Amino acid sequence: MSHRRHATVLLLGDSFQTLNPMQAFCQSVHAVMNRADLEKLPQIIQQVAADNEIFLNVYREALVRIAQGRA
Secondary structure, eight states, rough: TTTTTGOOOEEEEEEOOOOOOHHHHHSSSSEEEEGGGGGHHHHHHHHHHHHHHHHHHHHHHHHHHHHHOOO
16 A cells, blocks of 8 residues: 555546546546547646645655654
8 A cells, every 4th residue: 555655546448537536536546537538648647646746745744754753
């Protein structure tokens, strides 16, 4: 599980609406993408990775503080 916090998982499929957060949540991934939007893949990956970094930043900072004994 700790490795998952350092990765961004994007699920590709015909039945998904690109960047639909509820579909991503139901599939236990960070984002979903419709194959029709494949030409936008680089931009979508950048956006999803940046959003994931912001979301997990507080968690990662807390881990560093715990490791340093400053919890």
